[in-house]
Each structure stands twice: as structure tokens, then as C-alpha cells.
Amino acid sequence: MNNNKSTNGALLEVKGLRIEFPTRRGTLTAIDGISLSLNAGEILGVVGESGAGKSLTGTAITGLLERPGRIAGGEIHFNGQRIDNLPSEAMRKLRGKQIGSIFQDPLTSLNPLYSVGRQLIETIRTHTDLTPRQARARAIEMLTQVGIPAPEQRIDQYPHQFSGGMRQRVVIALALCVDPKLVIADEPTTALDVSVQAQIIDLLKTLCREHGSAVMLVTHDMGVIAETCDRVAVMYAGRLVEVGPVQEVIKHARHPYTRGLMGSIPKLGEEVEHLVQIDGAMPRLSHIPKGCAFNPRCPYATARCREEKPEFAHAGQGEVACWLWDGVDPATDPDQLFAEVALAQRARHQADGSRSAVKKSVQACGQEVE
Numbered sequence: 226m227n228n229n230k231s232t233n234g235a236l237l238e239v240k241g242l243r244i245e246f247p248t249r250r251g252t253l254t255a256i257d258g259i260s261l262s263l264n265a266g267e268i269l270g271v272v273g274e275s276g277a278g279k280s281l282t283g284t285a286i287t288g289l290l291e292r293p294g295r296i297a298g299g300e301i302h303f304n305g306q307r308i309d310n311l312p313s314e315a316m317r318k319l320r321g322k323q324i325g326s327i328f329q330d331p332l333t334s335l336n337p338l339y340s341v342g343r344q345l346i347e348t349i350r351t352h353t354d355l356t357p358r359q360a361r362a363r364a365i366e367m368l369t370q371v372g373i374p375a376p377e378q379r380i381d382q383y384p385h386q387f388s389g390g391m392r393q394r395v396v397i398a399l400a401l402c403v404d405p406k407l408v409i410a411d412e413p414t415t416a417l418d419v420s421v422q423a424q425i426i427d428l429l430k431t432l433c434r435e436h437g438s439a440v441m442l443v444t445h446d447m448g449v450i451a452e453t454c455d456r457v458a459v460m461y462a463g464r465l466v467e468v469g470p471v472q473e474v475i476k477h478a479r480h481p482y483t484r485g486l487m488g489s490i491p492k493l494g495e496e497v498e499h500l501v502q503i504d505g506a507m508p509r510l511s512h513i514p515k516g517c518a519f520n521p522r523c524p525y526a527t528a529r530c531r532e533e534k535p536e537f538a539h540a541g542q543g544e545v546a547c548w549l550w551d552g553v554d555p556a557t558d559p560d561q562l563f564a565e566v567a568l569a570q571r572a573r574h575q576a577d578g579s580r581s582a583v584k585k586s587v588q589a590c591g592q593e594v595e
Contacts, residue, residue: 235262236304236439237286237407243298244278244285244463246510253510255281257463258299265406266433268440270454270471272447272486276507277460279443280329283409285309286441287326288316304406322352325400329412331392334399335384341368341395342380345402352403367398370428372421390417397425404436411443426453447486451475456543459483462508462518469543479540479550481523517548525549 244256256278263269271279284290286301288308301309308319320326328334336344345364349355355363361380368376371394384392397413410429414422430453432438442454450457450471457474459467459482467480478484485503505522508514516533520526529548537544540551 234305235302236265237263237441238302239282239286239299240302241299242282242285242296242301244281244290244294245297246294248293250511254297254513255294255463255510256285257513259460259463259465260299261458261465261468263407263439263441265437265439267456268429268433268442268454270442270444270450270457271460272444272450272457273460274445274507276462278463279460280411281463282460283326283411283441283443287320287324287409288313289320289326321348322403323406325403325405325408327397327400327408327410327413329415331389331396332384334396335392337384340381340383341387345380345395345399348399349402363402364398367402368395370401371395371398372424373398390421393417394421394425397428401428401432404432404438406438408432408438408440409443410440412445413442414444414446414449422449429453447475459486462513463510464518465537465546466519467543467545467547468537469541469545473542477541479543479545480519480547481525481549482519517546 239259239261241258241260242256243254243258246253246255259278259282261269271282273279281290281294285296286303288311290296296309299309300307303319303324308316311319326334335341339347342361342364345367346357346360349360349363350357353360365376365380368380373379373391373394379387384395387395393413393415394417400408400410408429413429414425417425426449429440429442433440442449444450454471456469457467457471458465459474459480461482467474467478467483474483475487478487482503503522504524508518508521514521515531517523517526517530517535520530523530527548533548535546535548537546538550
């Protein structure tokens with residue numbers, strides 16, 4: 226059997242990816258055995274709080290993982306070929322033509338010494354047979370598509386002459402200019418206003434629909450996920466906790482973390498006293514909890530959650546890593562689920578408050594005795 230061949234026909238297949246960072250105090254696991262796939266023409270949203278490992282996963286796929294980070298386990302297959310073990314030069318060629326990247330900070334992608342036109346034209350000519358004139362026309366076309374006004378003039382300007390949002394549009398044009406088969410888009414619309422954000426989302430959809438490209442969209446914005454993606458993968462502390470069709474995950478979220486994310490989004494036309502708040506914060510890599518990594522913040526956590534790491538199980542049309550998912554009725558109104566989370570959190574707060582009051586009372590009594 227050829228270990229360099231993908232087995233399921235997906236354009237992108239990540240199998241058991243594990244990323245580690247060696248330190249003086251030991252090895253930290255940043256990505257803990259995640260597996261996901263992406264088909265041609267599909268948009269997969271990857272969502273989670275800061276520190277979940279979303280961007281790091283995309284960085285590993287594009288071969289841009291910086292030392293001391295290392296892929297310590299698993300495989301990455303693209304278009305039927307294993308790519309995580311490719312030589313750097315082979316990966317560079319693949320990354321330029323078939324895998325495009327859109328980074329959150331446009332200054333990491335643009336050379337301040339070259340005009341944006343030179344950078345676009347150089348990329349286009351490197352990976353196509355277009356003449357200089359044709360490449361320039363293609364560059365102007367791309368600047369137009371991403372909403373750059375007066376592209377015929379601005380193509381000869383330098384990155385510092387563009388606003389932050391405009392630079393981000395140039396980066397998007399740079400990533401899409403040779404019609405890559407796969408685009409890793411890391412928060413591509415964060416710096417853009419709403420109207421341009423919609424334009425970029427339409428551009429990504431068009432890329433998938435007309436060219437059969439696939440997009441892995443890394444974001445914290447569930448609104449963008451709902452509007453753009455076919456499937457969504459929810460990450461927490463370097464692990465996947467839920468994966469499935471976007472509408473099913475949004476309407477019938479099964480993992481408590483996913484329900485918390487959904488419950489924290491304000492709904493148009495509704496007035497609520499408090500949005501659902503997920504207590505606590507993402508754990509540090511040096512202090513990933515035993516069992517389910519989300520258990521210290523989960524209002525439903527049991528002893529099993531604190532001791533055993535849950536494996537993925539089929540749930541509806543998706544998968545979820547939670548010991549409690551089968552206790553959730555997928556037909557239940559999601560608002561009711563969010564309300565349950567809020568009630569559980571409120572009860573825990575009250576219990577914590579009572580324990581704190583008792584502790585203070587005991588301390589006070591001890592002081593009186595002394």
C-alpha cells in the first residue's frame with residue numbers, strides 16, 4: 226500500500242494531526258490528534274475562541290509551521306498526495322499554485338518594497354503562462370473583484386499607501402489570482418466593513434462554485450460561518466469537539482461548548498437581559514485539563530468528563546466528542562438549550578457564592594475566637 230496516497234477521495238484530508246512545542250519545562254501539545262476532510266467545491270468553517278488551535282491547523286496544512294513547533298504525529302493529504310513530509314521546495318511550489326493562503330495580518334503577506342501590482346503580476350506569471358500584459362490585466366481584474374477602487378491607478382501603489390482594510394483586499398486578491406484548488410482563509414474579513422465583507426464572501430463562494438476550489442475558513446464569527454460555509458468544525462484547546470453540516474450544528478448544537486458559542490450571539494429583533502456567557506477562559510497549553518478539556522467550564526460536567534477523554538461519535542449528520550451528547554434531543558428548540566446552559570451557570574454561580582459566604586463566615590468566627 227502506498228502511504229503517500231489519500232484513501233477517501235477528499236481534496237484535503239487531515240488524519241490524527243498532532244502538533245507539539247518542545248520547551249525547557251517539557252513538551253506542550255497544541256493540536257491533539259485532530260482529523261478532518263474537505264471536498265472540492267466545499268467551504269469548511271473552523272471556529273472557536275482564541276487559542277483553540279484554528280490558525281495553527283491552517284499553518285500546518287500550508288507547510289508554514291515555524292520552529293520550535295513540529296508535526297509530531299498524523300498525516301496531511303492534498304489532492305491524493307501526502308504533503309506533510311514534502312521537501313520545502315516542493316511544498317513552496319505547491320503552496321504558490323494549488324494552495325492559497327489569506328492571513329489575518331496583511332503585512333505578513335505583502336512586501337513593503339514592491340508595488341502591489343508587481344507582487345500580483347509576479348505571482349501570476351510564476352504559476353501561469355500569461356504574458357506580462359495579460360498578467361497585469363489579470364491583476365487589475367482581481368483588484369476589481371475584491372473592491373479596490375480605481376484599480377488601474379492603484380495597482381502601481383505600495384502597501385503603505387493602502388488602508389488596513391484595503392491591504393487585506395490585496396492579500397485576498399493575491400491568494401486567489403491563480404485559482405488555487407484550496408484556500409486557507411484565516412479571518413479574511415475581520416478588518417473589512419460589512420459591505421466589503423459581503424463582497425469577499427460572495428467571491429469565496431464564486432471560487433468554489435465556478436472553479437471547484439475548496440476553502441477552509443478560519444474565523445470566530447458564527448455569522449460568517451452561517452452565511453458562507455457548508456460544514457463547520459468546532460475546536461477547543463487543540464481538539465475538535467463537533468463537526469457537521471453548518472445548519473444542523475447551528476440549529477441543533479450538541480456539544481455544550483458549541484451551544485455556548487451559539488447562545489452568546491445576539492439575535493436580531495430580540496431583547497434579552499443577558500446573553501449566555503461561557504465561564505472561564507481557554508486553558509493554557511501547559512495546563513490542559515484531564516478528560517474532556519472543556520470540563521472545568523462545562524455546567525454539565527460529570528466525573529467521567531473529568532477523567533476520560535471523549536472520542537468522536539456519530540450524531541445526526543455530524544460527529545461530536547462529548548460523553549453527554551446522547552442526552553440532548555436534536556429536535557429541542559436551540560433557544561431552550563441555551564436557556565438550560567444559562568440556568569446551569571446561574572445555579573453554579575449561586576452555589577459558588579454560598580460556599581464563599583460560608584467560608585468567610587467560618588473565617589470570621591475563627592477571628593472572634595482568637
